[in-house]
Amino acid sequence: MSGADGREPIVVGVDPDPSMRLALAWAADEAERRGLPVRLVHAQGVPTAGYRTGEVRPSWEEWNRTLHVAGTEVLKEAAAFVASRRPTVEVSTLLAEGEPAWVLSEEARNASLVVVGSRHLSTRRELFGSASVPLPLTAHSPCPVVVVPEQEHLTHEPAYVVVGVDGSPHSAAAVDVAFEEAALHGAGVKAVHVWHRPLLGVLNEDAAVQESRRVLSETVAGRTARYPEVELHPEIVHGHPVRVLTEASEHALGLVVGTRGRGGFTGMLLGSVSQGVLHHARCPVITVPV
Secondary structure: OOOOOOOOOEEEEOOOOOOOOHHHHHHHHHHHHHOOOEEEEEEOEOOOOOOOOOOOOOOHHHHHHHHHHHHHHHHHHHHHHHHHHOOOOOEEEEEEOEOHHHHHHHHHHHOOEEEEEEOOOOHHHHHHOOOOOHHHHHHHOOOOEEEEEOOOOOOOOOOEEEEEOOOOHHHHHHHHHHHHHHHHHOOEEEEEEEEOOOOOOOOOHHHHHHHHHHHHHHHHOOHHHHOOOOOEEEEEEEOOHHHHHHHHOOOOOEEEEEOOOOOOHHHOOOOHHHHHHHHHOOOOEEEEOO
8 A cells, every 4th residue: 555645665564573673673764765654564364373173262253353452562562663763754554364475465566665574484484384474475576575684784884785696687677676775875786696617518617707797797787877876896706696695795785686486385486596595694685576
């Protein structure tokens, strides 16, 4: 839901744990920079979880009433947190029934960004656990999704944003978002292209590196003219994309990657690099759909 003035809000998935506030803080700060409202969303989930076999369950009405009261309090505390951190940011709230990833995907239709926290669950829990949100949300969301780790990380000065470049339309869209984000933060952009040694001697390594330089140069072309204040640092690195991007972004403001998400079971069509950096990166990860 857009604001009264047509501005698309930054949607935030609110964790019921009041100690989990880094995603909320990131969203509040970003909303002030962009001059956007924040929409706080808390999904109540389903009534079947949390009960042992044979245990007497409360009636639907009682369960719904209890969760409504608890959810309302969660949103009230989250709104107070945003108001105390960024008093000028306009805040709205939504208490919804349903799986959090589905609810947030629906809200993403009219959002500029969707922001959620990540506790770095194991791969099995991310793919099959009912508490999993980042992977299915990223696979389904029509707008960029920001996954903020629920642990502090140190950034280096001068500040920079890392973006993965592979020459695809997905990475071109990611480069656009990276430059926009860097401009908002007064930071630079580290554009990283990862190359692999040629197989079966089809190309030599010099040719592979030259091709990587061409791809990187063509993908970032024109961005420095559009954002002259953003310093660009292109890098060509050999290795596995997940490892290289994770290491490159260790002290970054954020890591931006394109996603090939097309729906599917809880993000299993998301793409191996996108999934990998969501699991391993310790800075906010911004995934950009095309």
